[in-house]
Amino acid sequence: MSASSIVVMIIGMVLVWGGLAASIFHAVSTGKKKRNSNAANNL
Amino acid sequence: MERSQWGTRAGFIMAAVGSAVGLGNIWRFPYVAYENGGGAFFIPYLFALLTAGIPILILEFTIGHKYRGSAPLSFFRMGGRKLEWLGWWAVFVSFVISVYYAVIIAWAMRYTIFSFNQAWGTDTQDFLFNEFLQLTVSPGQTGGIVWGVFIPLVLVWAITLGILLAGVKKGIEMANRIFIPTLVIIFLAVVIRAITLDGALIGLEAFFQPDFTAIMNPSVWVAAYGHIFFSLSVAFAIMITYSSYLPKKSDITNNAFITGFANSSFELLAGIGIFAALGFMATQQGVAVSEVASAGVGLAFVVFPQIINEFPSFNGLFGFLFFLSLTLAGLTSLMSITETYVAGFTEKFGISRRKAVVFGGGLAALISILFATQGGLFFLDLADYFINQFGVAAVGLVEVVLVVWVFRKADLLKAHANEISDIHLGAWWKVSLGIITPIVLGYMMFGLLKMNILQEFDTETGNYEGYSNMFTLSGGVAVASAAIVFGILFSIAKWHKNQGEYDERS
Numbered sequence: 001m002s003a004s005s006i007v008v009m010i011i012g013m014v015l016v017w018g019g020l021a022a023s024i025f026h027a028v029s030t031g032k033k034k035r036n037s038n039a040a041n042n043l
Numbered sequence: 044m045e046r047s048q049w050g051t052r053a054g055f056i057m058a059a060v061g062s063a064v065g066l067g068n069i070w071r072f073p074y075v076a077y078e079n080g081g082g083a084f085f086i087p088y089l090f091a092l093l094t095a096g097i098p099i100l101i102l103e104f105t106i107g108h109k110y111r112g113s114a115p116l117s118f119f120r121m122g123g124r125k126l127e128w129l130g131w132w133a134v135f136v137s138f139v140i141s142v143y144y145a146v147i148i149a150w151a152m153r154y155t156i157f158s159f160n161q162a163w164g165t166d167t168q169d170f171l172f173n174e175f176l177q178l179t180v181s182p183g184q185t186g187g188i189v190w191g192v193f194i195p196l197v198l199v200w201a202i203t204l205g206i207l208l209a210g211v212k213k214g215i216e217m218a219n220r221i222f223i224p225t226l227v228i229i230f231l232a233v234v235i236r237a238i239t240l241d242g243a244l245i246g247l248e249a250f251f252q253p254d255f256t257a258i259m260n261p262s263v264w265v266a267a268y269g270h271i272f273f274s275l276s277v278a279f280a281i282m283i284t285y286s287s288y289l290p291k292k293s294d295i296t297n298n299a300f301i302t303g304f305a306n307s308s309f310e311l312l313a314g315i316g317i318f319a320a321l322g323f324m325a326t327q328q329g330v331a332v333s334e335v336a337s338a339g340v341g342l343a344f345v346v347f348p349q350i351i352n353e354f355p356s357f358n359g360l361f362g363f364l365f366f367l368s369l370t371l372a373g374l375t376s377l378m379s380i381t382e383t384y385v386a387g388f389t390e391k392f393g394i395s396r397r398k399a400v401v402f403g404g405g406l407a408a409l410i411s412i413l414f415a416t417q418g419g420l421f422f423l424d425l426a427d428y429f430i431n432q433f434g435v436a437a438v439g440l441v442e443v444v445l446v447v448w449v450f451r452k453a454d455l456l457k458a459h460a461n462e463i464s465d466i467h468l469g470a471w472w473k474v475s476l477g478i479i480t481p482i483v484l485g486y487m488m489f490g491l492l493k494m495n496i497l498q499e500f501d502t503e504t505g506n507y508e509g510y511s512n513m514f515t516l517s518g519g520v521a522v523a524s525a526a527i528v529f530g531i532l533f534s535i536a537k538w539h540k541n542q543g544e545y546d547e548r549s
Contacts, residue, residue, distance in 0.1 A: 001244050005251040008082030012251075015089060016311050020304035027052070027297050030465045 047211035054216035061219040061375030062276045063306040072310035073317040074338030079266045080257030087267035096271040098475040100299040105460045107286030113386035114280035122450045132530030133280035136434035137383040142407050143423045146414040148373035149195035158362025167348040177417045183514040186417025193415045200408040207400045226371040229364050234316035246322020249332040268483045278439035280383040296464040320350045327353045393539030429519035440484040447477040
């Protein structure tokens with residue numbers, strides 16, 4: 001594979017799969033925060 | 044009356060992703076990207092995802108969540124009968140798509156079995172059209188029923204309607220929680236095997252080689268927007284219906300980002316797997332990748348069986364996994380498409396879910412037999428072209444124009460989404476929906492209308508695929524028109540007196 005193809009492939013993977021990973025990570029972390037604050041309120 | 048509800052956030056996301064990830068991700072995206080600049084296509088593609096795909100997903104998720112109904116009921120609550128017809132139009136577009144989509148899944152199901160002994164032989168094209176589909180009639184003629192398609196078709200409908208009968212949580216959510224992880228694992232296995240084949244790098248080079256001059260061409264941008272639009276199951280009434288089953292406290296915007304990026308992630312994976320396999324085939328035959336690259340039915344049912352034939356080992360297993368992934372991707376999409384009219388009929392006429400599944404789904408199943416006949420492929424091809432271009436795309440264009448410009452609901456919906464979501468919507472959302480999407484979709488629709496009305500296709504008749512005027516009018520134009528006519532007629536009918544009770548469980 002040429003260098004330009006490899007660079008484009010890596011950038012594409014980072015943007016698309018990274019975008020998915022970031023949005024899932026955001027959902028998980030905010031979900032955890034909400035659960036923790038609910039637990040604290042119930043104490 | 045208790046409204047059905049998703050059991051978990053993950054359940055909703057899997058169902059939405061299951062709807063978006065369909066046959067098009069596997070057999071359409073790789074070729075569209077290859078034909079429109081290769082690696083450089085990522086630029087217009089990502090731009091389209093962020094300025095059209097995800098904004099429209101957020102719009103539909105918000106409409107469904109705020110108005111808590113199927114597409115017709117949500118639009119009715121938003122703007123009365125002046126908007127309700129739009130919901131029904133989308134529902135009837137989905138109805139038409141479901142009747143032929145089920146048949147393609149039936150083919151994939153049958154090919155899953157054929158894979159074990161490569162029953163398609165060496166001439167895969169002859170096998171598909173002459174032996175399997177028995178396509179011996181002219182376009183517009185039905186011929187007899189093809190039992191080899193009819194039997195798996197019955198199975199496809201039995202699975203789909205059985206899942207829908209079980210309800211939202213125990214049926215759709217449960218099925219997607221099983222099907223989606225299975226699909227991802229199976230497809231990963233297919234891709235890993237494909238990229239380890241001889242010549243895979245040649246295929247990947249063809250797929251990723253960037254042609255940056257292509258992105259100066261407006262048609263490449265239209266292709267990117269068109270693909271994102273068709274790929275995400277927007278303007279099908281699906282996402283409105285699915286989000287109406289969310290609990291009150293649900294994050295709308297991040298769910299849309301996850302759904303949009305998950306769909307794109309799967310198609311990127313598909314692009315890698317498909318082109319690695321095409322590179323292998325080109326190497327085996329000593330030809331360029333451009334000579335074997337294709338899309339759609341030809342790619343899945345002609346080219347892929349050839350690739351499987353040339354496999355060094357475990358041909359049957361690779362074929363089985365590939366066609367099983369097509370079947371699973373199709374089934375999760377079909378159940379979402381069918382749910383749109385099940386929900387719509389239930390709420391409009393106050394009938395039970397069971398009756399709506401039996402009568403709505405049953406009618407669709409009955410009509411789909413037309414596509415299991417000897418001439419079925421011609422009907423399918425024409426209906427698919429017209430209902431996608433003048434159904435889905437037209438609904439999407441009318442939806443954004445009416446909601447943003449005519450009924451001016453964008454600010455209200457933005458406030459609703461921001462109130463419950465972690466990621467707040469800014470000006471980009473309104474600009475994307477109100478300006479970018481209508482301009483691109485309007486430009487696309489104008490080009491399509493011009494091409495069809497002036498008969499500018501490069502074919503003998505000037506019509507799509509060279510079909511006759513009579514067949515184009517009766518099998519394509521009439522079908523697309525019927526969706527909007529039925530939409531208007533259903534919006535005239537009175538709502539079931541207790542429709543206001545179709546609300547969420549508190």
